[in-house]
Amino acid sequence: MKKKRFLALMLVFTLLAATFTMGGCGTGNTTSQTNSESSYDGQLxxxxxxxxxxxxxxxxxxxxGGYKLLTIxxxxxxxxxxxxxxxxxxVPEGMSTPSGLDADTLVLKTPVTNxxxxxxxxxxLMxxxxxxxxxSQVTYDKDSWYIDGVKKAFDDGKLTYVGDYKAPDYETIIAGAPTLAIYSTMLTSKPDVAEKxxxxxxxxxxxxxxxEENPLGRVEWAKFYAALCxxxxxxTTMxxxxxxxxxxxxxxxxxxxSVAVFYITSKGxxxxxxxxxxxxxxxxxxxxEYIFSDLNTDKTGTQEMNIESFYEKAKDADYVIYIWSLGGKPSTLSDFTGYNSVLSDMKAVKDGNVWCTTPDFFQIADTIGSMINDINLMLNADANTTELTYLKKLQ
Structure with a gap:
């Protein structure tokens, strides 16, 4: 009998211990749920x-709760x-929009598509x-692209050309009902399009x-667009x-x-x-060392310059990087010097150090580090090196 009573008491203690343990677990679960993502629904x-x-x-x-606030x-x-x-x-799927937002804050569900x-x-970058x-929609047609993934997306019917940004096809845009449009600042020069x-x-x-002041700042904008998606x-890996x-x-x-970077238009x-x-x-x-190191140090972009002023400063440059996609498109060194006779007297031309950017140079922003590396390779290249990933020597 004593043995049976002992076993019964042990059973009771075991059940009580299990009850307290489960109660502890229950308290833990409640705390976990309080701190879960859903508990922040509608709050920032x-x-x-x-x-x-x-x-x-x-x-x-x-x-x-997974909310993100992006600011430009x-x-x-x-x-x-x-x-x-x-x-x-x-706003993540399944979560509601918080109240009290600024009137000009755009609210979108993530991931943002279309x-x-x-x-x-x-x-x-994307x-x-x-x-x-x-x-789903772009303002450059398939033939304008050098990115293989974009070309394939056109072929697969996943991208639609909606016309040039200056005069887009609004009917096509409306039919696609984009969630958000991302434009370059060139849209500022077309206020009528922005208004439409x-x-x-x-x-x-x-x-x-x-x-962005630093070239890598441009690449880092990939993180902004990635946050949308x-x-x-x-x-971050890229x-x-x-x-x-x-x-x-x-x-x-x-x-x-020293290096001179420039281009000449078809109009000279x-x-x-x-x-x-x-x-x-x-x-x-x-x-x-950029040869025009004192030219508009606080400005991006380009400055028009007459050929005489250009030659006076750039004639002794060790290298020329000619921007192929923005100006005339020389195939040979002879084509290049044909733009103006004074170009033949430049040190870089005489030494055979005139390089052109590749057609995709300004289309691809996600490889700026690789492009900088190419410029370094150019500066250290021997006479037998004629082509890099983003630069090609004119001969």
Whole structure:
């Protein structure tokens, strides 16, 4: 009997212990559910901000529950068609929109699909971040593209050309009902198009990547577009690979070789890259010295220059990088010097150091680190090297 009573008491203690254990687990589960993503439904509780190395014109903030707030700082010149800041709140599937948002904050569900993209560099960044499938409309036709993935998307019927950004086919755009349109700042020069988009209820933002001070800041904009598509990891991997090129080159000795970067139009006008432009910074980052280092140091883009002024400064440049896609398109060194006779007297021409950018140079923004590496390879190349990935020597 005593043995049976002992076993009965042991059973009772075991059951009580199990009850307390389950009660503890139950308390833990309740706490877990309180802190789960769904418990933040309809609330904006800040978690952290995206880490950025060089980009200064956008930010991404992450909130509990999977919400994201994306902000673009637009140029003053663009405020005729957009606010000084463009804000997008991304709401995860199954979550509701928080109240109290600013009236000008655009609210979209993630991942954002069915995008209209009117920028080849933006498309390249998205393609490199596993986001190409999120684009359905573009303003460049298939023959304009050098990106294989984009060409295939056209062939597969996944991309639709909606006409040039200056005069788009609004009926085609409406039929596709894009969730969001992403334009370059060239849209500012076409306020009638911007106004029509607003009239049709098509939300748009302006890509500001071209105005980042550091060339890698342009590449880092991939993270902004990846945030729309929930592909931040892919964008970060791509960016880190490009940044690694620059990090390696930053530890190398400068070559001391000077470089002129320019192009000549079919009408004979000559344009030189400003010293503040990202391409001239790429030259410096590659170990070279931009020959027009004092030309508009606070400006991006180009400056028109007469041939005499150009020659006076550039005649002793060790290398020429001629922008093939923007100007006349020489196939040989003879074609190049045919634009103006004074070009034949340049040191770079006499030494056989005239290089052209490849046709895709300005279309692909996700390989800027590789392009900087190519410039370094050019500066250190022997006479037998005639072609790199993004540069080709004229002979």
């Amino acid at each position: 509780v800040f978690d952290h901000a995206m880490e950025l190395q060089y980009a200064k014109l956008f930010s991404v903030e992450y909130y509990k 700082t637009n140029r003053d010149e663009d405020t005729a068609i957009v606010a000084k800041q463009s804000k997008i709140l991304l 995008l209209l993209v009117s920028s080849t560099p933006v498309t390249s 393609n490199a971040s596993n986001c190409l499938s999120n684009i 988009l607003k009239e049709l209820g098509i939300n748009y933002i302006l890509d500001q990547s071209t105005y 929930n592909e931040e990891d892919a964008a 960016y880190n690979a490009q940044a690694a090129y620059v990090d390696t080159l930053s530890k190398a000795e400068k070559t001391g070789k 006008k000559l344009y030189v890259r400003n010293a503040g432009d990202y391409l001239t910074q790429m030259v410096n980052m590659a170990g070279g």
